[in-house]
Amino acid sequence: MAAISNPQLAEPAMLSRLMGRPTAAVGVLILIIIALAAILAPVIAPYAPTKLSIASRLHPPSFAHLFGTDDLGRDVFTRMLYAARTSLSVGFAVVIFASIIGIVLGLASGFFRKLDAPVSRLIDAMMAFPDILLAIALVAALGATAFNVVVALGIVYAPRLARVVRASTLVIRELPYVEAARALGVPTPTILVRHVLRNVTSPLLVQGTFIFANAILAEAGLSFLGVGISPDIPTWGTMISVGRQYMDQAGWIMMFPGAAIVITVLALQLVGDGLRDLLDPRLAKDI
Amino acid sequence: MLRSILNRLLGMIVVMALVVTIVFVIVRVTPGDPAAVMLGPDASAADIAALRTKLGLDGSIVEQFGRYVLDLIKGDLGQSIFLGEPVTSALAQRAEPTFFLTVFSLIIATLIALPVGILSAYTRGSIFDQAATTVAMFAASVPSFWLGLLLIQFFAVRLGWFDTSGYGGPGASFADRLAHLVLPALALGLVSSALITRFTRAAMLDVLNDDYVRTARSKGMSEWRVVLKHAFKNALIPILTVIGLTAALLVSGAVVTETVFGLPGVGSLVVSAVLRRDYPVIQGALLVIAGLYVLVNFVIDMLYLAVDPRVRY
8 A cells, every 4th residue: 555645655666666576677777778869869870760761762671771761762761760850759648647537527526426427438439439439539529630649549548547537536634634734624636646646656657658569559540541740740550651652672660660660569568568567566576 | 136236227327327428428528629620721601500500519509409319319429520421431441350359359358368277276286287377467568559569560471361451342252351350359368368267267266275176086086077066156247347347448449459450440540530531430438348348248247147146137
Protein backbone atom coordinates (compact mmCIF):
# COMPACT_ATOMS: atom_id res chain seq x y z
CA MET A 1 0.00 0.00 0.00
CA ALA A 2 2.98 2.30 0.48
CA ALA A 3 3.02 3.34 -3.15
CA ILE A 4 -0.68 4.15 -3.14
CA SER A 5 -1.07 6.06 0.11
CA ASN A 6 2.22 7.87 0.03
CA PRO A 7 2.93 9.07 -3.49
CA GLN A 8 5.11 11.93 -2.25
CA LEU A 9 7.57 9.40 -0.91
CA ALA A 10 7.23 6.99 -3.79
CA GLU A 11 7.72 9.35 -6.71
CA PRO A 12 11.35 10.44 -6.46
CA ALA A 13 12.46 6.91 -5.75
CA MET A 14 10.30 5.40 -8.45
CA LEU A 15 12.61 5.81 -11.41
CA SER A 16 15.53 4.30 -9.57
CA ARG A 17 13.36 1.42 -8.37
CA LEU A 18 12.08 0.97 -11.89
CA MET A 19 15.64 0.87 -13.18
CA GLY A 20 16.32 -1.88 -10.67
CA ARG A 21 14.15 -4.20 -12.77
CA PRO A 22 16.15 -5.41 -15.75
CA THR A 23 13.31 -5.61 -18.28
CA ALA A 24 11.87 -2.24 -17.30
CA ALA A 25 15.36 -0.72 -17.37
CA VAL A 26 15.81 -1.97 -20.95
CA GLY A 27 12.45 -0.37 -21.81
CA VAL A 28 13.41 2.97 -20.28
CA LEU A 29 16.75 2.91 -22.06
CA ILE A 30 15.17 2.18 -25.46
CA LEU A 31 12.63 4.96 -24.94
CA ILE A 32 15.36 7.44 -24.04
CA ILE A 33 17.32 6.55 -27.17
CA ILE A 34 14.24 6.85 -29.41
CA ALA A 35 13.19 10.12 -27.79
CA LEU A 36 16.70 11.54 -28.22
CA ALA A 37 16.76 10.40 -31.84
CA ALA A 38 13.47 12.18 -32.43
CA ILE A 39 14.50 15.38 -30.66
CA LEU A 40 17.92 15.49 -32.32
CA ALA A 41 16.60 14.47 -35.75
CA PRO A 42 17.84 17.65 -37.50
CA VAL A 43 21.32 17.08 -36.03
CA ILE A 44 21.61 13.32 -36.59
CA ALA A 45 19.86 13.02 -39.94
CA PRO A 46 22.37 12.72 -42.79
CA TYR A 47 19.97 14.27 -45.33
CA ALA A 48 16.99 16.61 -45.42
CA PRO A 49 13.76 14.65 -44.94
CA THR A 50 12.25 16.02 -48.13
CA LYS A 51 15.39 15.91 -50.28
CA LEU A 52 14.36 14.20 -53.50
CA SER A 53 16.83 12.42 -55.70
CA ILE A 54 15.36 10.52 -58.61
CA ALA A 55 18.82 9.20 -59.48
CA SER A 56 19.03 7.34 -56.19
CA ARG A 57 15.46 6.06 -55.90
CA LEU A 58 14.84 2.62 -54.35
CA HIS A 59 18.48 2.14 -53.39
CA PRO A 60 19.02 -0.73 -50.94
CA PRO A 61 20.64 -0.04 -47.55
CA SER A 62 24.30 1.04 -47.93
CA PHE A 63 26.81 3.24 -46.14
CA ALA A 64 25.47 6.28 -47.97
CA HIS A 65 21.88 5.38 -47.09
CA LEU A 66 21.81 3.33 -43.91
CA PHE A 67 18.21 2.15 -44.38
CA GLY A 68 18.10 2.64 -48.15
CA THR A 69 16.03 5.17 -50.10
CA ASP A 70 12.33 5.33 -50.95
CA ASP A 71 10.44 5.69 -54.23
CA LEU A 72 11.40 9.36 -54.52
CA GLY A 73 15.03 8.81 -53.55
CA ARG A 74 14.53 10.16 -50.04
CA ASP A 75 16.69 8.73 -47.29
CA VAL A 76 14.62 6.23 -45.24
CA PHE A 77 16.75 6.63 -42.09
CA THR A 78 16.30 10.41 -42.15
CA ARG A 79 12.58 10.15 -42.69
CA MET A 80 12.31 7.62 -39.87
CA LEU A 81 13.91 10.07 -37.45
CA TYR A 82 11.45 12.77 -38.46
CA ALA A 83 8.59 10.26 -38.38
CA ALA A 84 9.54 9.44 -34.79
CA ARG A 85 8.83 13.06 -33.89
CA THR A 86 5.27 12.88 -35.23
CA SER A 87 4.50 9.37 -34.00
CA LEU A 88 5.84 10.00 -30.49
CA SER A 89 4.30 13.43 -30.06
CA VAL A 90 0.93 12.24 -31.34
CA GLY A 91 1.10 9.28 -28.93
CA PHE A 92 2.06 11.51 -26.02
CA ALA A 93 -0.59 14.12 -26.81
CA VAL A 94 -3.21 11.35 -26.94
CA VAL A 95 -2.21 10.22 -23.44
CA ILE A 96 -2.49 13.78 -22.07
CA PHE A 97 -5.80 14.45 -23.76
CA ALA A 98 -7.27 11.09 -22.78
CA SER A 99 -6.04 11.60 -19.20
CA ILE A 100 -7.81 14.93 -18.88
CA ILE A 101 -11.15 13.51 -20.04
CA GLY A 102 -10.57 10.28 -18.12
CA ILE A 103 -9.77 12.08 -14.86
CA VAL A 104 -12.84 14.30 -15.08
CA LEU A 105 -15.19 11.41 -15.89
CA GLY A 106 -13.53 9.04 -13.44
CA LEU A 107 -13.54 11.50 -10.52
CA ALA A 108 -17.12 12.48 -11.28
CA SER A 109 -18.43 8.94 -11.28
CA GLY A 110 -16.20 7.68 -8.49
CA PHE A 111 -16.69 10.53 -6.04
CA PHE A 112 -20.27 11.64 -6.59
CA ARG A 113 -22.66 8.75 -6.10
CA LYS A 114 -25.42 10.36 -8.13
CA LEU A 115 -23.22 10.72 -11.19
CA ASP A 116 -21.88 7.18 -11.02
CA ALA A 117 -24.64 5.35 -12.89
CA PRO A 118 -25.03 7.77 -15.82
CA VAL A 119 -21.30 8.32 -16.31
CA SER A 120 -20.53 4.61 -16.00
CA ARG A 121 -23.14 3.73 -18.63
CA LEU A 122 -21.69 6.41 -20.92
CA ILE A 123 -18.25 4.85 -20.46
CA ASP A 124 -19.71 1.39 -21.23
CA ALA A 125 -21.31 2.74 -24.38
CA MET A 126 -18.08 4.38 -25.56
CA MET A 127 -16.17 1.18 -24.94
CA ALA A 128 -18.63 -0.66 -27.21
CA PHE A 129 -16.96 0.90 -30.26
CA PRO A 130 -13.83 -0.83 -31.53
CA ASP A 131 -11.00 1.68 -31.06
CA ILE A 132 -9.79 2.04 -34.64
CA LEU A 133 -13.34 2.16 -35.98
CA LEU A 134 -14.43 4.92 -33.60
CA ALA A 135 -11.22 6.83 -34.33
CA ILE A 136 -11.81 6.52 -38.09
CA ALA A 137 -15.37 7.77 -37.73
CA LEU A 138 -14.33 10.69 -35.54
CA VAL A 139 -11.49 11.69 -37.85
CA ALA A 140 -13.88 11.44 -40.79
CA ALA A 141 -16.30 13.74 -39.00
CA LEU A 142 -13.73 16.23 -37.70
CA GLY A 143 -11.35 16.24 -40.68
CA ALA A 144 -8.03 14.47 -41.18
CA THR A 145 -5.42 16.59 -39.41
CA ALA A 146 -2.81 15.61 -36.83
CA PHE A 147 -4.73 17.61 -34.21
CA ASN A 148 -7.97 15.80 -34.95
CA VAL A 149 -6.22 12.42 -34.85
CA VAL A 150 -5.12 13.31 -31.31
CA VAL A 151 -8.64 14.41 -30.37
CA ALA A 152 -10.18 11.26 -31.86
CA LEU A 153 -7.75 8.85 -30.22
CA GLY A 154 -8.00 10.81 -26.97
CA ILE A 155 -11.76 10.31 -26.97
CA VAL A 156 -11.30 6.63 -27.85
CA TYR A 157 -8.92 5.90 -24.97
CA ALA A 158 -10.41 8.22 -22.33
CA PRO A 159 -13.00 5.67 -21.10
CA ARG A 160 -10.25 3.19 -20.15
CA LEU A 161 -8.55 5.83 -18.01
CA ALA A 162 -11.89 6.90 -16.60
CA ARG A 163 -12.49 3.34 -15.40
CA VAL A 164 -9.11 3.22 -13.69
CA VAL A 165 -9.63 6.59 -12.01
CA ARG A 166 -13.16 5.64 -10.96
CA ALA A 167 -12.04 2.36 -9.39
CA SER A 168 -9.32 4.08 -7.33
CA THR A 169 -11.58 6.97 -6.39
CA LEU A 170 -14.23 4.59 -5.05
CA VAL A 171 -11.65 3.19 -2.63
CA ILE A 172 -10.02 6.49 -1.69
CA ARG A 173 -13.38 8.19 -1.08
CA GLU A 174 -13.97 5.90 1.91
CA LEU A 175 -10.52 6.35 3.49
CA PRO A 176 -10.32 8.10 6.88
CA TYR A 177 -8.21 11.02 5.70
CA VAL A 178 -10.81 12.02 3.12
CA GLU A 179 -13.48 11.85 5.79
CA ALA A 180 -11.25 13.93 8.09
CA ALA A 181 -10.71 16.53 5.38
CA ARG A 182 -14.44 16.72 4.82
CA ALA A 183 -15.09 17.06 8.56
CA LEU A 184 -12.59 19.91 8.71
CA GLY A 185 -14.61 21.71 6.07
CA VAL A 186 -12.13 21.40 3.21
CA PRO A 187 -14.00 22.35 0.02
CA THR A 188 -14.85 19.44 -2.29
CA PRO A 189 -12.70 20.63 -5.24
CA THR A 190 -9.68 20.79 -2.94
CA ILE A 191 -10.40 17.31 -1.59
CA LEU A 192 -10.68 16.02 -5.15
CA VAL A 193 -7.39 17.48 -6.32
CA ARG A 194 -5.32 17.27 -3.14
CA HIS A 195 -6.44 14.00 -1.64
CA VAL A 196 -8.07 11.95 -4.37
CA LEU A 197 -6.32 12.88 -7.60
CA ARG A 198 -2.85 12.72 -6.06
CA ASN A 199 -3.51 9.18 -5.03
CA VAL A 200 -4.80 7.93 -8.35
CA THR A 201 -1.63 8.98 -10.15
CA SER A 202 -0.02 5.55 -9.80
CA PRO A 203 -2.67 3.50 -11.62
CA LEU A 204 -3.08 6.38 -14.05
CA LEU A 205 0.62 6.27 -14.86
CA VAL A 206 0.54 2.52 -15.53
CA GLN A 207 -2.54 2.72 -17.74
CA GLY A 208 -1.19 5.84 -19.46
CA THR A 209 1.93 3.97 -20.51
CA PHE A 210 -0.12 1.23 -22.15
CA ILE A 211 -2.32 3.82 -23.85
CA PHE A 212 0.80 5.51 -25.19
CA ALA A 213 1.71 2.18 -26.79
CA ASN A 214 -1.80 1.67 -28.15
CA ALA A 215 -1.96 5.20 -29.49
CA ILE A 216 1.25 4.68 -31.47
CA LEU A 217 -0.18 1.50 -33.00
CA ALA A 218 -3.54 3.17 -33.70
CA GLU A 219 -1.99 6.26 -35.27
CA ALA A 220 0.13 4.03 -37.50
CA GLY A 221 -3.01 2.12 -38.47
CA LEU A 222 -4.94 5.28 -39.33
CA SER A 223 -2.02 6.71 -41.31
CA PHE A 224 -1.59 3.38 -43.09
CA LEU A 225 -5.26 3.39 -44.12
CA GLY A 226 -4.89 6.92 -45.42
CA VAL A 227 -7.58 8.25 -43.10
CA GLY A 228 -5.24 9.86 -40.56
CA ILE A 229 -2.38 12.28 -40.77
CA SER A 230 -1.62 13.60 -44.26
CA PRO A 231 0.69 11.26 -46.24
CA ASP A 232 3.08 14.18 -46.84
CA ILE A 233 4.03 14.23 -43.18
CA PRO A 234 6.38 11.35 -42.38
CA THR A 235 5.02 9.08 -39.66
CA TRP A 236 5.91 5.43 -39.25
CA GLY A 237 2.42 4.54 -40.50
CA THR A 238 2.54 6.68 -43.64
CA MET A 239 6.03 5.33 -44.43
CA ILE A 240 4.73 1.74 -44.29
CA SER A 241 1.79 2.77 -46.44
CA VAL A 242 4.14 4.12 -49.13
CA GLY A 243 6.58 1.23 -48.77
CA ARG A 244 3.79 -1.26 -49.30
CA GLN A 245 3.65 -0.43 -53.02
CA TYR A 246 7.33 -1.25 -53.39
CA MET A 247 7.36 -4.30 -51.16
CA ASP A 248 8.72 -6.54 -53.93
CA GLN A 249 11.64 -4.40 -55.06
CA ALA A 250 12.35 -2.36 -51.94
CA GLY A 251 11.18 -4.13 -48.80
CA TRP A 252 13.35 -1.91 -46.60
CA ILE A 253 11.02 1.08 -47.05
CA MET A 254 8.35 -0.65 -44.95
CA MET A 255 10.58 -2.95 -42.88
CA PHE A 256 12.42 -0.28 -40.89
CA PRO A 257 9.46 1.90 -39.89
CA GLY A 258 7.58 -1.26 -38.88
CA ALA A 259 10.52 -2.36 -36.75
CA ALA A 260 10.60 1.10 -35.18
CA ILE A 261 6.95 0.72 -34.15
CA VAL A 262 7.57 -2.76 -32.73
CA ILE A 263 10.57 -1.63 -30.70
CA THR A 264 8.88 1.52 -29.36
CA VAL A 265 5.67 -0.27 -28.41
CA LEU A 266 7.63 -3.13 -26.86
CA ALA A 267 9.68 -0.68 -24.79
CA LEU A 268 6.52 1.07 -23.59
CA GLN A 269 5.01 -2.26 -22.60
CA LEU A 270 8.14 -3.24 -20.69
CA VAL A 271 8.01 0.05 -18.79
CA GLY A 272 4.27 -0.28 -18.21
CA ASP A 273 4.71 -3.80 -16.85
CA GLY A 274 7.55 -2.65 -14.61
CA LEU A 275 5.47 0.24 -13.27
CA ARG A 276 2.51 -2.03 -12.64
CA ASP A 277 4.59 -4.55 -10.72
CA LEU A 278 6.09 -1.69 -8.75
CA LEU A 279 2.82 0.04 -7.94
CA ASP A 280 0.39 -2.85 -7.67
CA PRO A 281 -0.39 -3.13 -3.97
CA ARG A 282 -0.93 -6.87 -4.35
CA LEU A 283 2.71 -7.28 -5.30
CA ALA A 284 4.05 -4.54 -3.05
CA LYS A 285 5.25 -6.95 -0.39
CA ASP A 286 7.88 -8.58 -2.55
CA ILE A 287 9.45 -5.32 -3.70
CA MET B 1 -31.16 -15.81 -11.29
CA LEU B 2 -34.09 -14.24 -13.16
CA ARG B 3 -33.45 -10.93 -11.40
CA SER B 4 -29.80 -11.01 -12.48
CA ILE B 5 -30.81 -11.59 -16.08
CA LEU B 6 -33.36 -8.77 -15.98
CA ASN B 7 -30.85 -6.39 -14.36
CA ARG B 8 -28.30 -7.05 -17.04
CA LEU B 9 -30.94 -6.79 -19.75
CA LEU B 10 -31.95 -3.36 -18.49
CA GLY B 11 -28.31 -2.24 -18.34
CA MET B 12 -27.82 -3.48 -21.89
CA ILE B 13 -30.81 -1.50 -23.18
CA VAL B 14 -29.50 1.70 -21.55
CA VAL B 15 -26.04 1.21 -23.07
CA MET B 16 -27.59 0.44 -26.46
CA ALA B 17 -29.59 3.70 -26.30
CA LEU B 18 -26.37 5.59 -25.51
CA VAL B 19 -24.58 3.90 -28.41
CA VAL B 20 -27.37 5.02 -30.75
CA THR B 21 -27.07 8.58 -29.40
CA ILE B 22 -23.27 8.67 -29.71
CA VAL B 23 -23.45 7.59 -33.35
CA PHE B 24 -26.05 10.29 -34.01
CA VAL B 25 -23.77 12.89 -32.45
CA ILE B 26 -20.60 11.78 -34.26
CA VAL B 27 -22.07 12.37 -37.71
CA ARG B 28 -23.31 15.78 -36.60
CA VAL B 29 -20.06 17.12 -35.14
CA THR B 30 -18.72 17.52 -38.67
CA PRO B 31 -17.67 21.14 -39.03
CA GLY B 32 -19.79 22.74 -41.74
CA ASP B 33 -22.49 21.01 -43.73
CA PRO B 34 -21.79 17.33 -44.50
CA ALA B 35 -23.99 17.53 -47.58
CA ALA B 36 -21.99 20.47 -48.95
CA VAL B 37 -18.72 18.71 -48.10
CA MET B 38 -19.80 15.53 -49.88
CA LEU B 39 -20.94 17.28 -53.05
CA GLY B 40 -17.92 19.54 -53.32
CA PRO B 41 -17.69 23.28 -54.03
CA ASP B 42 -19.51 23.22 -57.39
CA ALA B 43 -22.81 21.85 -56.08
CA SER B 44 -25.98 23.90 -56.43
CA ALA B 45 -28.01 24.92 -53.38
CA ALA B 46 -30.87 22.70 -54.55
CA ASP B 47 -28.60 19.64 -54.79
CA ILE B 48 -27.27 20.29 -51.31
CA ALA B 49 -30.79 20.65 -49.92
CA ALA B 50 -31.83 17.40 -51.63
CA LEU B 51 -28.87 15.54 -50.15
CA ARG B 52 -29.58 16.99 -46.72
CA THR B 53 -33.05 15.50 -46.90
CA LYS B 54 -31.63 12.18 -48.05
CA LEU B 55 -29.13 12.17 -45.19
CA GLY B 56 -31.82 13.08 -42.70
CA LEU B 57 -30.07 16.37 -41.91
CA ASP B 58 -33.08 18.63 -42.54
CA GLY B 59 -35.32 19.94 -39.79
CA SER B 60 -34.45 20.62 -36.15
CA ILE B 61 -32.02 18.42 -34.21
CA VAL B 62 -34.90 16.94 -32.23
CA GLU B 63 -36.79 16.09 -35.42
CA GLN B 64 -33.65 14.54 -36.91
CA PHE B 65 -33.11 12.41 -33.85
CA GLY B 66 -36.73 11.30 -33.76
CA ARG B 67 -36.66 10.27 -37.42
CA TYR B 68 -33.34 8.50 -36.97
CA VAL B 69 -34.58 6.46 -34.00
CA LEU B 70 -37.85 5.58 -35.77
CA ASP B 71 -35.95 4.40 -38.85
CA LEU B 72 -33.65 2.35 -36.66
CA ILE B 73 -36.56 0.64 -34.97
CA LYS B 74 -37.87 -0.23 -38.43
CA GLY B 75 -34.42 -1.64 -39.22
CA ASP B 76 -33.67 1.09 -41.76
CA LEU B 77 -30.07 2.33 -41.68
CA GLY B 78 -30.52 4.67 -44.65
CA GLN B 79 -29.20 4.65 -48.19
CA SER B 80 -25.53 4.55 -49.14
CA ILE B 81 -24.69 7.63 -51.20
CA PHE B 82 -22.09 5.99 -53.40
CA LEU B 83 -23.21 2.36 -53.59
CA GLY B 84 -26.80 3.26 -54.44
CA GLU B 85 -28.20 0.60 -52.13
CA PRO B 86 -29.51 0.43 -48.58
CA VAL B 87 -26.79 0.40 -45.92
CA THR B 88 -28.26 -2.78 -44.43
CA SER B 89 -27.77 -4.75 -47.65
CA ALA B 90 -24.28 -3.27 -48.18
CA LEU B 91 -23.35 -4.44 -44.68
CA ALA B 92 -25.00 -7.83 -45.14
CA GLN B 93 -23.06 -8.47 -48.36
CA ARG B 94 -19.81 -7.61 -46.65
CA ALA B 95 -20.47 -9.51 -43.44
CA GLU B 96 -19.17 -12.92 -44.49
CA PRO B 97 -15.43 -12.22 -44.80
CA THR B 98 -15.43 -10.12 -41.63
CA PHE B 99 -17.32 -12.75 -39.68
CA PHE B 100 -15.07 -15.65 -40.73
CA LEU B 101 -11.93 -13.55 -40.39
CA THR B 102 -12.87 -12.69 -36.80
CA VAL B 103 -13.86 -16.26 -35.93
CA PHE B 104 -10.74 -17.85 -37.48
CA SER B 105 -8.43 -15.30 -35.85
CA LEU B 106 -10.06 -15.96 -32.50
CA ILE B 107 -9.69 -19.72 -32.97
CA ILE B 108 -6.01 -19.37 -33.95
CA ALA B 109 -5.37 -17.01 -31.03
CA THR B 110 -7.10 -19.30 -28.53
CA LEU B 111 -5.44 -22.46 -29.83
CA ILE B 112 -2.03 -20.84 -29.31
CA ALA B 113 -2.82 -18.96 -26.13
CA LEU B 114 -4.54 -21.55 -23.94
CA PRO B 115 -1.86 -24.30 -24.02
CA VAL B 116 1.00 -21.79 -23.87
CA GLY B 117 -0.61 -19.82 -21.05
CA ILE B 118 -1.44 -22.91 -18.99
CA LEU B 119 2.00 -24.45 -19.47
CA SER B 120 3.65 -21.11 -18.73
CA ALA B 121 1.83 -20.81 -15.42
CA TYR B 122 2.46 -24.45 -14.56
CA THR B 123 6.20 -24.13 -15.20
CA ARG B 124 6.40 -20.63 -13.70
CA GLY B 125 9.89 -19.15 -13.91
CA SER B 126 11.16 -21.85 -16.27
CA ILE B 127 12.89 -21.11 -19.56
CA PHE B 128 9.67 -22.00 -21.36
CA ASP B 129 7.73 -19.52 -19.24
CA GLN B 130 10.22 -16.74 -19.82
CA ALA B 131 10.41 -17.39 -23.54
CA ALA B 132 6.63 -17.54 -23.85
CA THR B 133 6.17 -14.32 -21.89
CA THR B 134 8.76 -12.53 -24.01
CA VAL B 135 7.28 -13.76 -27.29
CA ALA B 136 3.79 -12.78 -26.15
CA MET B 137 4.92 -9.27 -25.32
CA PHE B 138 6.69 -9.03 -28.64
CA ALA B 139 3.61 -10.22 -30.52
CA ALA B 140 1.49 -7.60 -28.78
CA SER B 141 3.82 -4.90 -30.10
CA VAL B 142 3.54 -5.83 -33.77
CA PRO B 143 1.08 -3.80 -35.87
CA SER B 144 -1.21 -6.39 -37.47
CA PHE B 145 -1.16 -4.64 -40.85
CA TRP B 146 2.62 -4.75 -40.92
CA LEU B 147 2.68 -8.44 -40.02
CA GLY B 148 0.07 -8.95 -42.75
CA LEU B 149 2.35 -7.32 -45.31
CA LEU B 150 5.25 -9.52 -44.23
CA LEU B 151 3.08 -12.65 -44.49
CA ILE B 152 1.93 -11.63 -47.99
CA GLN B 153 5.50 -11.02 -49.03
CA PHE B 154 6.71 -14.40 -47.78
CA PHE B 155 3.84 -16.84 -48.27
CA ALA B 156 2.07 -15.27 -51.25
CA VAL B 157 4.77 -13.54 -53.28
CA ARG B 158 7.83 -15.64 -52.53
CA LEU B 159 6.35 -19.09 -51.95
CA GLY B 160 3.20 -18.57 -54.01
CA TRP B 161 1.07 -20.62 -51.63
CA PHE B 162 -1.76 -18.08 -51.47
CA ASP B 163 -3.19 -15.24 -53.51
CA THR B 164 -1.76 -11.90 -52.50
CA SER B 165 -5.18 -10.36 -51.98
CA GLY B 166 -8.91 -10.57 -52.57
CA TYR B 167 -11.62 -13.04 -51.73
CA GLY B 168 -11.46 -15.29 -54.78
CA GLY B 169 -13.67 -13.40 -57.24
CA PRO B 170 -17.46 -13.49 -57.65
CA GLY B 171 -17.98 -17.21 -58.40
CA ALA B 172 -15.41 -18.57 -55.97
CA SER B 173 -16.32 -21.67 -53.99
CA PHE B 174 -16.63 -21.55 -50.21
CA ALA B 175 -13.35 -23.44 -49.81
CA ASP B 176 -11.60 -21.02 -52.14
CA ARG B 177 -12.95 -18.06 -50.21
CA LEU B 178 -11.79 -19.57 -46.94
CA ALA B 179 -8.32 -20.14 -48.40
CA HIS B 180 -8.11 -16.38 -48.89
CA LEU B 181 -8.65 -15.93 -45.17
CA VAL B 182 -5.68 -18.05 -44.04
CA LEU B 183 -3.05 -15.30 -44.12
CA PRO B 184 -5.24 -12.50 -42.74
CA ALA B 185 -6.50 -14.74 -39.95
CA LEU B 186 -2.93 -15.75 -39.16
CA ALA B 187 -1.82 -12.10 -38.99
CA LEU B 188 -4.67 -11.13 -36.69
CA GLY B 189 -4.63 -14.35 -34.67
CA LEU B 190 -0.90 -14.25 -33.92
CA VAL B 191 -1.07 -10.65 -32.75
CA SER B 192 -4.16 -11.27 -30.62
CA SER B 193 -2.87 -14.46 -29.05
CA ALA B 194 -0.54 -12.36 -26.89
CA LEU B 195 -3.27 -10.86 -24.74
CA ILE B 196 -5.05 -14.18 -24.17
CA THR B 197 -1.76 -15.91 -23.33
CA ARG B 198 -0.92 -13.35 -20.67
CA PHE B 199 -4.36 -13.48 -19.10
CA THR B 200 -4.49 -17.26 -19.16
CA ARG B 201 -1.12 -17.41 -17.45
CA ALA B 202 -2.16 -14.89 -14.79
CA ALA B 203 -5.51 -16.56 -14.19
CA MET B 204 -3.88 -20.00 -13.86
CA LEU B 205 -1.25 -18.65 -11.46
CA ASP B 206 -4.05 -17.32 -9.29
CA VAL B 207 -5.74 -20.69 -8.93
CA LEU B 208 -2.81 -23.13 -9.02
CA ASN B 209 -2.00 -22.50 -5.35
CA ASP B 210 -5.57 -22.72 -4.14
CA ASP B 211 -6.60 -25.24 -1.53
CA TYR B 212 -8.78 -27.35 -3.78
CA VAL B 213 -5.86 -27.85 -6.15
CA ARG B 214 -3.77 -29.14 -3.24
CA THR B 215 -6.64 -31.34 -2.15
CA ALA B 216 -7.03 -32.76 -5.63
CA ARG B 217 -3.31 -33.54 -5.70
CA SER B 218 -3.32 -35.14 -2.28
CA LYS B 219 -6.13 -37.40 -3.43
CA GLY B 220 -3.60 -38.81 -5.85
CA MET B 221 -5.21 -37.36 -8.93
CA SER B 222 -3.00 -37.15 -12.02
CA GLU B 223 -1.34 -33.76 -12.62
CA TRP B 224 -3.03 -33.59 -15.97
CA ARG B 225 -6.47 -33.80 -14.39
CA VAL B 226 -5.56 -31.46 -11.53
CA VAL B 227 -4.45 -28.73 -13.89
CA LEU B 228 -7.12 -29.07 -16.55
CA LYS B 229 -10.10 -30.11 -14.52
CA HIS B 230 -9.68 -28.34 -11.22
CA ALA B 231 -7.45 -25.36 -11.87
CA PHE B 232 -8.40 -24.46 -15.44
CA LYS B 233 -12.11 -24.70 -14.76
CA ASN B 234 -11.76 -22.13 -12.00
CA ALA B 235 -9.61 -19.85 -14.10
CA LEU B 236 -12.20 -19.89 -16.83
CA ILE B 237 -14.01 -16.64 -15.95
CA PRO B 238 -11.12 -14.22 -16.47
CA ILE B 239 -10.11 -16.23 -19.53
CA LEU B 240 -13.61 -16.01 -20.99
CA THR B 241 -13.58 -12.27 -20.29
CA VAL B 242 -10.37 -11.71 -22.17
CA ILE B 243 -11.48 -13.89 -25.08
CA GLY B 244 -14.62 -11.76 -25.32
CA LEU B 245 -12.50 -8.62 -25.15
CA THR B 246 -10.21 -9.99 -27.85
CA ALA B 247 -13.19 -10.67 -30.10
CA ALA B 248 -14.00 -6.97 -29.89
CA LEU B 249 -10.38 -5.99 -30.56
CA LEU B 250 -10.38 -8.31 -33.55
CA VAL B 251 -13.14 -6.29 -35.19
CA SER B 252 -10.84 -3.27 -34.92
CA GLY B 253 -7.97 -5.30 -36.28
CA ALA B 254 -10.19 -6.56 -39.09
CA VAL B 255 -10.75 -3.00 -40.34
CA VAL B 256 -7.05 -2.63 -41.07
CA THR B 257 -6.31 -6.25 -42.00
CA GLU B 258 -9.12 -6.40 -44.56
CA THR B 259 -7.65 -3.39 -46.28
CA VAL B 260 -4.18 -4.96 -46.35
CA PHE B 261 -5.50 -8.19 -47.87
CA GLY B 262 -8.11 -6.57 -50.12
CA LEU B 263 -10.94 -8.50 -48.48
CA PRO B 264 -14.41 -7.16 -49.32
CA GLY B 265 -15.51 -7.05 -45.68
CA VAL B 266 -17.19 -4.53 -43.40
CA GLY B 267 -13.83 -3.04 -42.41
CA SER B 268 -12.76 -2.17 -45.93
CA LEU B 269 -16.31 -0.93 -46.59
CA VAL B 270 -15.96 1.53 -43.71
CA VAL B 271 -12.53 2.69 -44.84
CA SER B 272 -13.75 3.37 -48.38
CA ALA B 273 -16.86 5.04 -46.95
CA VAL B 274 -14.64 7.36 -44.91
CA LEU B 275 -12.51 8.22 -47.93
CA ARG B 276 -15.69 8.98 -49.93
CA ARG B 277 -17.49 10.63 -47.00
CA ASP B 278 -20.38 8.20 -47.30
CA TYR B 279 -21.84 9.10 -43.89
CA PRO B 280 -24.83 6.71 -43.87
CA VAL B 281 -22.47 3.75 -44.31
CA ILE B 282 -20.12 4.94 -41.53
CA GLN B 283 -23.09 5.51 -39.26
CA GLY B 284 -24.66 2.13 -40.04
CA ALA B 285 -21.44 0.18 -39.61
CA LEU B 286 -20.73 1.84 -36.26
CA LEU B 287 -24.23 1.05 -35.03
CA VAL B 288 -24.18 -2.58 -36.11
CA ILE B 289 -20.68 -3.30 -34.76
CA ALA B 290 -21.15 -1.51 -31.43
CA GLY B 291 -24.58 -3.10 -31.11
CA LEU B 292 -23.09 -6.55 -31.67
CA TYR B 293 -20.41 -5.81 -29.09
CA VAL B 294 -23.01 -4.92 -26.48
CA LEU B 295 -24.95 -8.08 -27.34
CA VAL B 296 -21.85 -10.29 -27.17
CA ASN B 297 -20.99 -8.79 -23.79
CA PHE B 298 -24.48 -9.58 -22.59
CA VAL B 299 -24.10 -13.17 -23.74
CA ILE B 300 -20.72 -13.43 -21.98
CA ASP B 301 -22.28 -12.11 -18.76
CA MET B 302 -24.97 -14.76 -19.09
CA LEU B 303 -22.23 -17.35 -19.57
CA TYR B 304 -20.70 -16.25 -16.27
CA LEU B 305 -24.01 -16.93 -14.62
CA ALA B 306 -23.96 -20.40 -16.09
CA VAL B 307 -20.29 -21.13 -15.35
CA ASP B 308 -20.08 -19.68 -11.86
CA PRO B 309 -23.06 -19.99 -9.52
CA ARG B 310 -21.56 -17.29 -7.27
CA VAL B 311 -22.01 -14.59 -9.91
CA ARG B 312 -25.03 -12.32 -9.44
CA TYR B 313 -25.80 -9.01 -11.08
